[in-house]
Amino acid sequence: MMLRRKSIWLVMLIAALLLLAACGSSGGTGDDLTGAASSAPEESAAPETGTEQTFQPTTVTDDTGATIAIDKPVEKVACIVSLCVDVLAELGMEPSALAESGVRVIASSPEFYGSKGETFPSIGGSFFEPSLEDLVTSAPDLVIGLKGAHDTLREGLGGVAPLFLASPSHYNDSLRFLETIGQLTGKTEEAAAAKARFLDKLKAAGEKAPKDKKALIIFGSDVNFSVVTATGLGGTIMKEISDYPWKVEKPEDDPYGEGSVPYSLEKLLVEDPDVIFVESYSYAPDTKPVSEQLAESPLWSKLKAVQNGQVHEVRSPIWGDGRGTRSLGVMLDESLAILYPDLFPRS
Structure with a gap:
């Protein structure tokens, strides 16, 4: 994938030189990213004012060691665990569908989506066995679940959507998860801002x-x-x-x-x-x-x-x-x- 991107860039550069057009900024390449179980990915440089940051095909690893490859920004996320609601709220996104019980409760809390949390499409079934039919109907780009609870869903979701399983045990794990989902959704700036808010709050509280x-x-x-x-x-x-x-x-x-x-x-x-x-x-x-x-x-x-x-x-x-x-x-x-x-x- 990286080799193909370099070839495309080279062809474009040659064409630009032949037309005597001014070259813009060249795009860098980065190593594959790791998910919540690994070290935090490096933050991308902020895009120039008035421009959109180009999404690069991304590969991450979730907390179970499963590899997830994304070739375009994730837009529709189905949440079968409350952690999913949390990260989407931090990134300024909304879930495409929600599991019931505690997941719906947190979505409807005032710190998250308030009354709007009651309106998101429902995923039936139990916490450990959410309805595959409802997940398929919601047509997500990504499903986020809990390691140790939803591992068996991966096979059933094959061909429907990738399944990202996480289980943070330290707040640094939660920060890495935030950054990883920010990468998958193309919301790296929102993830960086949310990370800074949290760390600033924790530092100020610890000092006081x-x-x-x-x-x-x-x-x-x-x-x-x-x-x-x-x-x-x-x-x-x-x-x-x-x-x-x-x-x-x-x-x-x-x-x-x-x-x-x-x-x-x-x-x-x-x-x-x-x-x-x-x-x-x-x-x-x-x-x-x-x-x-x-x-x-x-x-x-x-x-x-x-x-x-x-x-x-x-x-x-x-x-x-x-x-x-x-x-x-x-x-x-x-x-x-x-x-x-x-x-x-x-x-």
Whole structure:
């Protein structure tokens, strides 16, 4: 592909010289790009004022190691994971279709598309088995899903659209994913701007926050909860603004390297956090939030955070499922306002 582009350029140059026309700027060539699992691609030079940046055929690798080749800018993206909604919002794009449940919830949140999020075409089925018929009907250029959840869809989507699977476990992974999708969609400038906004916000928060509060994120659907450790996605944000001592002590407790481990109230009492953020997941209409279920245990009331009224149920579709830079920015804003209300008042 690179050789063919060079040949075309050479023919055009010879023709231009024969016609004695002035030459414009010559186009450079770049190495193949890697996706969210690899180092960040170099940013392209900004196009001259009044010109459009030429899209170069691009090859990326997703988090499963699958190679995805794109020869024209991706315009229609079907989202079967919330991370997809996050990145499209950052790039100023809209999904061509949405899976239901949490994906629809985040799309309809005010920080994303608001009420317009209710109008995007629906992809039926379950989270782990979205409807292939609906995906085909939406005629996407790209489908974005979650590694470990949607891997089996790749064969079914063959000949329909490439499938990009991601699973960021650090905010740097989310940044690389943003840049990669920016490359595939021809939205490199939008990706660079979103990256800068996020990093500037995180740096300013880290410099201003006193980090004298011990924070904790837990998640679950019942009393069998798990802790997001400092190597989990949310933990990589929290350790920048707070005392966040939670870690994976035994590799077997975190076999997939996601940075989350099962916990008990007895173990929680050892560190005794000042503030607890709770991501509750409900699988039935009448399910109580996790904090209310844990409150039925006598041990819960012994925690400092409980005694001081510092247990906060958060928006799990954004905090837990969003995974992208916009969701992490929302997490950052909301957690700072709770941890240090005098320094970071709610807007």
